[in-house]
Amino acid sequence: MAATLKDVAALAGVSIKTVSNVVNGYDFVKPENRRRVLAALEATGYRPHRGARNLRRGRTGFIALMLPELSIPYFAELSGLVITAAQRLDWDVLIEQTQGARDQERAALASMGPYMIDGAIVSPQALEQADFAELSPGVPLVMLGEHDIEVAIDHVAIDNVRAARTAVGHLLEIGRRRIAAIGDNPRRGTAALRRTGYREALAAAGLPERGELIVTALEYHRHEGAQAMRQLLALPQPPDAVFCFNDLLAIGAIRTCAEHGVRVPEDVAIVGFDNTEESAFSVPSLTTITPDKAAIASTAVDLLHRRGTETFAAQDIEIPFTLEIRESTVGRMA
Structure with a gap:
């Protein structure tokens, strides 16, 4: 049987509320009680129920990532970086592959409800401005890349x-x-x-x-x-x-x-x-x-995280780039 908060509390000799405070990272726990709870957590192998914890926080624990095609290395690499950035904030990433088709991109947007995800990062190929009206209210959205779409959503791209x-x-x-x-x-x-x-x-x-x-x-x-x-x-x-x-x-x-x-x-x-x-x-x-793909990923995820607790005007953030000079233009370098 999996250990419960009650089991941890009994072993540590503290209240269930004290165990919950330690598990959720709250600071107002006496150092001695925190030490005993941490030892009891390790001894019992207790693992918090992530879904229940997210519901208490008013979030689902998931964000969506909508990309055209994972077989293109740029999008595959970007996906991995988004997942890494999201994990730091205790988010899982649901990936939608649209093949850059407008009907698939519209369907993906329409399926993004506030009770399913905490936000979405999208890299559309064929969406038009009117399509963004299909997004459920209350779902934070970050758009990647540069597109001829004027909507009041956060935007991350290079020049x-x-x-x-x-x-x-x-x-x-x-x-x-x-x-x-x-x-x-x-x-x-x-x-x-x-x-x-x-x-x-x-x-x-x-x-x-x-x-x-x-x-x-x-x-x-x-x-x-x-x-x-x-x-x-x-x-x-x-x-x-x-x-x-x-x-x-x-x-x-x-x-x-x-x-x-x-x-x-x-x-x-x-x-x-x-x-x-x-x-x-x-x-x-x-x-x-x-x-800077790592910066694109982390910036997009951080914007979604901020949208969960703050109200601010839509951001248009430019990410830096460099030119990597190799053999295809200058030949083999000594």
Whole structure:
């Protein structure tokens, strides 16, 4: 039989209320009583009922995380970081995978009731502004990434325009001038911002944006990067550099270059975006934009936690990024 509060209290020689105060972390317990209760807890192996404790606190103990696709390494890594941040606050995370489909994203929002979760972190791909009206009142929400949606909810993202300018600026600094872009996609808000940064970097260098060097990608998978690179290499004047809107597209592009005897970075330099773990182990290793994913996760979780006890205006928080320079743009470094 599992030990109860009554068992712990009897062994420690204190009241059940004193045991409850120690278990719940309250400070107003005499040091000697706390010592006896802690010893009794260890001796009996008592474990508090987490669900009951959360109900007493007026919370469910769960938050939701809505993401497009866990097979994309960026979202898989981000999920792990959100879970770690949530565990520090005694939350479990329920993950919804939507495949970036509007009907699935709407259904996920509609299912988020205040008696089921304490809040939600969402990274939508296809939601429109009106869809957020379906969210149950009283459910705190944090949106990740940059989207053309004006709703009064907390928002955590990096500056995608500036990050793209940084990536393309690096390619310009190493002497590249015919720079392609893989990843344009009208369905993705971040894609439009990254293309804007790409265009601004070219303009600052006095270079036009050339339509034949812009390749669309719908799902941001490796095979799309590989196919896009084949399309670019077939041009009468292939690019001497490529800015890819995520790491998977870049890794696919590197594979196609290898198959066609095109040297990276000697013939074509390639930059990715996200700095997923795979990017450090590709051959050559991938230069990439590095968003602070740990900061994105912890900031989003902390905002949900604050929403449980505070009232404040919707926050728009910008997370820093860096450029990780590796072999795909500068070759093997000594």
